[in-house]
Amino acid sequence: MMAIVNSSKQLALQNRKELFYNVFATLNRLEIDASPVNYELMYEIVSGNNPELREKFSRLSKPICEEELDALARVYLPHHFGKSIHDQSANRLQSELTTLKESLMSGQNSLSNYTSMLGQATGKISSADPRDMNTIQSQLQAIRQMTEVQHSASTQILERVSDQMSAVAAIVSDVEAFERTKFTHLLTNLANRRGFNKKLAELYGGETYPDGVSLLLCNLLALDAFEAKELIKVKEAILERLGFAVTRAVQATDFSAWLERPQIGILVWTTAEAEIQKMADQLRKSCLAAFDSRQGKMPAIIARFGCSTTYDGGTASELVGQAEKALQTATETACDKVVFFSAGGAGGARKDWMLYRR
Known part of the structure; x- marks a missing residue:
């Protein structure tokens, strides 16, 4: 051995x-x-x-x-360009925050001036002869005018601040969107292989055993027919529909990725074979529906499934390797059902986590 x-x-x-x-x-x-x-x-x-x-x-x-x-x-390979994207975003953010600071300072100065002039007008009213209505009315008119000017200035400042806050939010959104592209397959909108590896690292990176999780791999043999140059646009359209179909077929708590070959990888938070088989059946139907065969030009669609669980896979590489072996068996034997990896007589019994930690 x-x-x-x-x-x-x-x-x-x-x-x-x-x-x-x-x-x-x-x-x-x-x-x-x-x-x-x-x-x-x-x-x-x-x-x-x-x-x-x-x-x-x-x-x-x-x-x-x-x-x-x-x-x-x-x-x-968007991860290679992360530094320039973040540098640009940092410069934009600094510019917007500087402008925001200037707007807030302008608002503070405007409010200070208004408060000062209001105090002066109020003082003149207090010191005026109560019978001198002309002076009192003149100061009241000045107060009304100052208040209108301040209201207009405050409205403009609030609008500028709101625009700048929107600009800051847009910058943050751009950075978050860029971060997502690192781990997303663009056509299917599922996680890519890099995102899949990241999820596996998170799964096995904790202090506790990743209990009760299964990896279901799906191989769509029909996609090989779309590698020709003249069918690239057709393939892109099919990939978009497949991504949507996979998203609908899996639970929100599960994790799905487009791995190119095998095409689909799903981390399922259950080890119940009946539930996994049910998901595979639904996934097969959804994938079939993504191919428009009404014109009779589409090839026959064949889906094969292999599965392994964290009870058998003590490391991420073991989990993936065992699922790939099961998938290979399903492909070679033309099995329409999910082939579940079995650790040679162990019956899928749980391994001691600490023995297999890396």
Whole structure:
């Protein structure tokens, strides 16, 4: 058993080295600067992790210019541009807050002047002869005029402050939206693989065992037919509908992601096989409905499901690996039902968490 494990590790290491060399060789052949952004972009293309990115990259004219690479990277690798986005937002925020401070200072000065002039007019009324109605009326008129001017000034200041607060809220919203794009698949609006990995890290990163959670993987074999260039727009439309279908099929408390291959990963907060099978059936129906086959041009849709639970997966990598093994079994045996990973006679019995913590 140890020899098999070591052999698997050596093979995985060799594959990573070959991929590493292939990425740099491709960058060199295409005369693309091997920057960290370009390396990760090419890694996603060469590894096959992102067929959508690979398709768009293949359509770029040769020689490939840096502007086109930058445009692709901003869409598919937004985390590399976080610093510039946050710097820009910080500058905008500083400008808006400076203007807001000036508006508030202007309002304070205006109120101070009004208070001073009101005090002077009130003093003149108090010291005037009660029988001198002309002086009293003149001061009362001055007070009315000062009050109207102050009211108008206060209204303008409130409007400016409101506009600046809206601008600050918009900046915050832009930053939050950018942060979401790091972990969101743009077409399906589900979490992307980076978001999926983040969720797994949160799940296994706590002090308590991640009890009673299942990972359901779904492989949609029909999507392979849409890799052709002429069908890219059709595929994008289907992906949008699939994302909506997946969102409707899962519970609000569950977590769904678009992983490219296998396409769908769902973290379900239950280990009851009947409930998971029910979700898979609903997901299959929803995915079928996302393909418009009324014109008879769509290929037959095949969905395969594999599942593992945190009782069998003591680490995130184990959980994913076991679900992938179950999915592979479902695909190879053409099984329409969910294939549940079984730890060889253990019957899915819970492992001691502390034995498997990394």
